[in-house]
Amino acid sequence: MKLYYSPGSCGLASQIALREAQQPFDLVKVDFATKTTPEGDYYKVNPKGFVPALKLDDGDLMTEGAVIVQWIADAYPQYKLLPAFGTKARYKALEWLNFVASDLHKGMAVMFSSLIDAPSKSQYAKGSLFSKFEYIDEHLSANNYVLGDEFSVADAYLYNVLSWPPRVNLDISGYASIQQFMARMERRPSVRDSLIAEGLID
Structure with a gap:
């Protein structure tokens, strides 16, 4: 491959x-x-x-x-790497994959755009992105991974997109559960x- x-x-x-x-x-x-x-x-x-x-x-x-x-x-x-077909856990994993793809990933793409000025990006982040970070942080405060205690590919995608805020000057260091999740992921080989x-x- x-x-x-x-x-x-x-x-x-x-x-x-x-x-x-x-x-x-x-x-x-x-x-x-x-x-x-x-x-x-x-x-x-x-x-x-x-x-x-x-x-x-x-x-x-x-x-x-x-x-x-x-x-x-x-x-x-x-x-x-994903729960079995037909299980509720499977659909929960797909829900997270779609949330990361359609809301978080797409939203972060705005912050990388050369067509949008810095003040507009700042306003956009305040109005759209930080609420998503809060939602993720709250979820991770009760879960080691997206689905609980077991890693899934939803965690890989979430980690991927959550690694971007520092690259566009978004400070998410105050979200303790996100930071713990990122550190936990980075311990995986x-x-x-x-x-x-x-x-x-x-």
């Missing part, structure tokens, strides 16, 4: 999931500015131009991070190895 990524972007969750499933894969770095990889034109791999993209061994391509992590969990069920592979830590 090949995972196309850009350092620190939303491909991190897919990489964590692959490592949790103990699957071999190659990392292919995408240059966002030029939409190229060492292989050439990235649009020829993924016409959307976004990361992550996961090219399977049979040549099929999967895109959209929230879907890729679900596929990894379902392809390697022995690692229990899959997370450490992914951060090292992307050059985010030594």
